Amino acid sequence: MFTAYLVVTLLTAVANGSAALANFIGHDYPKSQADKLRVPRSWMFPLGVLLGTGALGLLAGFAVPVLGLLSAAGLVLYFVGAFCAHVRVRDWQLGPWAVFFCLAVAALALNLAHHGSW
Incomplete structure (x- = not known):
């Protein structure tokens, strides 16, 4: 169980850290997504944060388990909000969203399974 928890948590952290970096440097992909979802580009930095x-x-x-739990739950909520943004503009190209959402859900589930539910 620990190995799954470790691998999924690291993978989720790397994926979301990379997405944050893309927002910070103004990469074309987050800009095009913001435009397609009609999200102001001024939100790119706060969303990256x-x-x-x-x-x-x-x-x-890994050091303070409750932080990992809260972060995973926060990422799940973030991607629920992203799903709502996609639905709002009737954008059904949800492949990249699904990857990030599933990673966040898996990180949350494995965190709970590894540390036990509080």
Whole structure:
């Protein structure tokens, strides 16, 4: 169980950290997604901060388990909000969203399974 928890948590942290970095540097992909979802580009930095803190919180969760739990739950909520943004504009190209959402859900589930439910 620990190996699955470790691998999924690290993978989720890397994926979300990379997405945060893409937001921070103004990469074309987050810009095109923001335009397609009609999200103001001024939100890219704050959304990147949320992704980045989620990634760092997952890593901090190895030392302080409750931080990992809260970060994983926060990322799940973040991607529920992203799903709502896709639905709002009737964008059904949900492949990348599904990967990030499933990683966040898996990180949350494995965190709970490894540390036990509080």
